[in-house]
Amino acid sequence: MNTQPYDQHPYQEVLVSPMYLAGSNGTGDAGFAPVSHWPHHYLDEGPCQLLVTSPDQRIRIGWFGDDFELWKITAAEDAVSAPRWTATFNHVTPAEIVAGLTSALARDYAEAEAIEGNGRFLTSPSLYWANAVRPLTDAGWTRDGAAERGTVEIMAPDGQAGVLIDNRFSDWDDETVRLWAGPPGWGTRAEAVFTARTPTHLVAATAAAMSDSAPAIRERHQINRKVEHLVTLAPVGQAADPQISRAPTPLDVRRTAVVQAVHRAARAPQTAADLRVVAARSRTATSAQNLSGNLAHAAAARPPASPSAPRHSR
Numbered sequence: 001m002n003t004q005p006y007d008q009h010p011y012q013e014v015l016v017s018p019m020y021l022a023g024s025n026g027t028g029d030a031g032f033a034p035v036s037h038w039p040h041h042y043l044d045e046g047p048c049q050l051l052v053t054s055p056d057q058r059i060r061i062g063w064f065g066d067d068f069e070l071w072k073i074t075a076a077e078d079a080v081s082a083p084r085w086t087a088t089f090n091h092v093t094p095a096e097i098v099a100g101l102t103s104a105l106a107r108d109y110a111e112a113e114a115i116e117g118n119g120r121f122l123t124s125p126s127l128y129w130a131n132a133v134r135p136l137t138d139a140g141w142t143r144d145g146a147a148e149r150g151t152v153e154i155m156a157p158d159g160q161a162g163v164l165i166d167n168r169f170s171d172w173d174d175e176t177v178r179l180w181a182g183p184p185g186w187g188t189r190a191e192a193v194f195t196a197r198t199p200t201h202l203v204a205a206t207a208a209a210m211s212d213s214a215p216a217i218r219e220r221h222q223i224n225r226k227v228e229h230l231v232t233l234a235p236v237g238q239a240a241d242p243q244i245s246r247a248p249t250p251l252d253v254r255r256t257a258v259v260q261a262v263h264r265a266a267r268a269p270q271t272a273a274d275l276r277v278v279a280a281r282s283r284t285a286t287s288a289q290n291l292s293g294n295l296a297h298a299a300a301a302r303p304p305a306s307p308s309a310p311r312h313s314r
Contacts, residue, residue, distance in 0.1 A: 013128050017234075018135060018231065020094065024095060040052050050063040054105075059075050071100050074087075077122060084199075096209060103209075132203040141155060
């Protein structure tokens, strides 16, 4: 549940559920993570700002940081052939969903290298549309009976996401599968579109990422105001509800007894019992100082973190 106004703490990191309504965070980091070991080409000219390719350049993943179609992903039989299929993701699509496709491509390419074959990323799609959306139906998404003749639409339980499959006769380069999430609108509707020859397992991998119940991390200002009422936000690292009572542990009991005794000693004359309490308090403070010193020593001995990969801002 959203417990804070939209404008309060705009840069606070929050967990957004469902993930498919989280929108883009302005970088492609999550989508590129599965192929971070592939060659990166930073382009100064043209709309494509970053191109990541498989080592043989048969798979190409383009980042168009200022365009409506933010991602364009293709696969071809060789580096100079026309793409066999194309997948595009618009500027609202969470990069975590793109990662479903890039993860599958990374696996396919690794397997292709091992067996010296063409790779699953070039296989023909299944004749059965249900195979492409099985992760969605397994997650409780249901078929919409009002879909246009010759098409199939599967809807999320909340009605805020779906997939439209066009089964009508089409050319190989026609767009036949469209995953979507969010209300219609330029800044609210996420879309992932696949052409007819896209292998079925790659569409299914993207659908599986879309139906993932794990939340996405965003800063509050990155959540579109028109979508905020449709999502659940929780601060990152939020502690358990303090109102939920639990039985005190033995350590809790000892701590409480020491605190109460110290308070009594502060108000009463210094009796023998009081002196024992003061001694206990001294031992507790010394133990805490030793623990703090040990933690500081461990932190100093820890090697410095490696620099993060460059962020590719829109």
